[in-house]
C-alpha cells in the first residue's frame with residue numbers, strides 16, 4: 001500500500017487504509033473523526049481530502065455540486081470503469097438520470113417484491129444442504145450461492161452452469177473498484193482480464209435474451225423503452241457488469257458482516273431470536289455498524305466549500321460512509337451494536353450505507369430482502385449457532401469490507 005502517503009502537514013493520523021487496520025478499521029476512523037472534519041491523503045500523485053464525519057459525508061453525497069466529472073474531463077481519479085458505457089454509478093446528471101430511469105423501469109418495486117418467495121425457497125434449500133454437517137461457512141454455504149442465484153440467475157439471467165465463472169469475474173472486478181492508485185499491479189491486471197471476459201459473456205447473453213426473452217430482469221431491460229429511447233447493446237453489457245459488481249459483493253458482505261456482529265453480541269442475537277420483528281431494524285444497524293461498502297469517491301463539479309474547507313472544481317474527495325456510521329455526534333454510544341436503534345417511533349438517523357442523493361443504491365430493497373431471509377432462516381434453523389474457533393480474515397479490499405470465510409457451529 002505504498003501509494004498512500006498521509007500528509008502530516010495537513011492533518012496527521014489518517015492511516016485507516018493501511019492493511020494493518022483491515023481486521024478493524026473503526027478505531028482508526030475514530031481517530032480521524034476526532035482529529036478534524038477532514039484529512040488529506042495522496043493517492044499516487046493525486047491529492048485527496050478524506051471526510052469521516054457524518055455531516056460532511058451526508059452533505060457531499062446529497063449535493064449536486066459533487067459528482068464524478070469524468071464526462072467533463074475534470075476527475076483526478078483514474079477509473080477505467082467510468083469509461084464503460086451504461087455503468088451509470090460513475091456518471092453525473094443528466095446522463096446518469098437517463099440510465100437510472102430506464103433501469104428503474106425494469107427494476108420496479110413490484111418485480112423486486114415478487115422475488116421474496118424465490119429468495120426464501122433458495123435460502124431454505126441452501127440451509128438444507130449445509131446444516132447437516134454441524135458447521136456452516138456463512139459465506140460459502142449461504143451468502144455466495146444466494147447472491148449468485150439471485151443476482152446472477154434471477155436478475156442477470158445467467159444459467160446455473162455459468163455462475164462459478166461469474167463469481168470469479170465479480171471478485172476480480174470488485175477488488176478492482178478500489179482507487180487504481182491503491183491497487184497492486186496484479187489486481188489491475190486481473191481486473192482487466194475479468195472485465196474483458198465478463199463483457200464478452202454478457203454480450204452473448206444480451207443477444208440471446210433479445211432473440212428469446214426469459215423470466216429475468218435482463219430480458220426486461222432489453223425490452224425497456226422510454227419516449228422511444230432504448231438501451232444499446234454496449235450499454236446493456238455495461239449495466240450487467242455494474243449490477244453484478246454492485247449487487248454481489250455487497251449483499252454477500254451484508255450477510256457475512258451482519259451474522260458476525262450477531263455472533264459477537266450474544267445478547268443481541270438472543271434478542272433477535274426472541275423478537276424476529278426486529279429484523280428490519282437489525283439490518284439497518286448492521287449497515288451502520290459494519291458496512292459492506294466502506295467509502296466512495298466524489299469530485300467537486302464547481303468551486304464549493306464543505307466542513308470549513310474550500311474546494312476548486314475538479315478536486316477529489318473520499319467519503320467514508322463506514323466512519324459516518326460510527327459518528328457519536330449522530331449515533332449515541334456509536335460502537336455499541338444495538339439492533340433496536342432503528343426501531344420504534346424515533347429511529348436513529350438514516351445510515352449512509354446505501355449512499356444518498358442521485359446515486360442512492362438501486363438494489364437496496366433487494367439487498368434487504370436477501371439479507372433478511374438469509375439471516376432470519378439461519379437463526380431459526382440453527383438454534384445453537386456460534387462462531388467456530390479460528391482467525392477470521394478479510395478480503396484484500398478497501399471499498400468492499402467482507403470476510404473470506406465465516407465458519408460457525410450449528
Ligand code: HEM
Pocket residue numbers: 088089090100151155242243246247248250251254292293296297352353354355356358359360361362363364366367
Ligand atoms: C447490502 C448491499 C448493498 C450495499 C451496501 C450497497 C451500497 C451501495 C452504495 C453505497 C451505492 C452508491 C455508491 C456511490 O454513491 O458512489 C450503491 C449504488 C448502486 N447499487 Fe448498491 N449496494 C448493495 C446492494 C445492491 C444490489 C443487490 C444491487 C443490484 C441488484 C445494487 C445495485 C446498485 C447500483 C446499480 C448502484 C448505482 C446507482 C446509481 O449510481 O444511480 N446494490 N450501492
